[in-house]
Amino acid sequence: MHEPDQDEIIRALSEELVARARDGGQNPGVPFEETTAFKQFVASTQAQTVADTVAQVDYDLVIDEIVAEIPNGLIPIGNVEAVCPYCGKSLKKKPLKKTKCPACRNEIQVMRRPADGLRVLVTDEQVEDLEIQAFVEAGEYDKQIWLLKERMKKIRASGEQFWRCDAGIDAQVVPYEALCMHGKVVAVGSPEELEVLTILSAPGCIGMPVQIQGDRGFDPMDEIYASQRYERALEILQCLPKSRKNSEYAQKLRRMLG
Missing domain, CATH: 1.10.287 (Helix Hairpins)
Incomplete structure (x- = not known):
């Protein structure tokens, strides 16, 4: 016709x-x-x-504006002194490796922080924060943002009106927001696109924009991504350390799993 x-x-x-x-x-x-x-x-x-x-979408500018709003300074994290980062109780001596606090029985992690190189005692959650700081300090975040910009330029060059978010949920650290957005289809220039780009711009995110193949209304990938979200959320919940079993993050995962 x-x-x-x-x-x-x-x-x-x-x-x-x-x-x-x-x-x-x-x-x-x-x-x-x-x-x-x-x-x-x-x-x-x-x-x-x-x-x-x-x-007309200038993805370099959009992503730069997102990055400018993300705190990525090397804020000192953890306890330099022999004090439990969970309950605040003093320890007999400062441990040199992972150990349980005699008072609260949570596992104290021992790491060097990028801010000053000191060995500090941290919680399980603070370990993730220090790993992100190390990622930024090593220059890996700059590479991540450069790659995201290049991929978004390909989306723009394709002329497609929509693209899909692969939020990189196989990463060791997966924010709840990334789980929610994994597989989401967004329109170019929409508020939802900005929201997804914010997630993909988070330090350490290994996600990427994906071009949609075929008919957007009958995309079998929807079910695949839904299955991936569920399975990864279940895996994360099962592997959470004791100190985070009742955290807000864990509660959100349980709601996602139903």
Whole structure:
């Protein structure tokens, strides 16, 4: 079936307008907004608007603005002294490796922090914070952001109106927001796209934008991503250390799993 080009659409619309001005047009009983000529014109205009939006999105600028809002300074984390990071009780001596606190029985982690190189006592959750700091300090975050920008440029160059978020939920550290957004399809230039890019711009995120293949309305990948979200959430919940079993993060995972 022949698809009319823009010139043909404009010509048909003009002919309909002229005909209606003379004798009511081909179908006087049909409102102008319901005519084929008008519908084709509206559809072509909307398509052009979307194409213009795709072409105009400056992903370098968008991502730079997101990164500017993300705290990534080397804030000192953990206890330098022989004090439990969980309950605050003093220890007989400062441990050199992972050990249980005699008072609260939580496992105290021992790490060197990037801020000053000191060996500190930290909680399980603070370990993740220190690993992110080390990631940034090593220059890996700059590489992550550069790669994200390059991938988004490919999305823009493709002219596609939608893309899918692979949130990198196989990473060792997976924010709850990343689990929720994994597999989500977003429109170029939409508020949801900004939300997803914020997640992909988080330090240490190994996620990426993925181009959609085929019909977006009948994409079998939806079920695959849903299964991945469920299985990964269950795995994370089962592997959480004792100190985080009742955390807000754990509670959110339980709600996700139903």
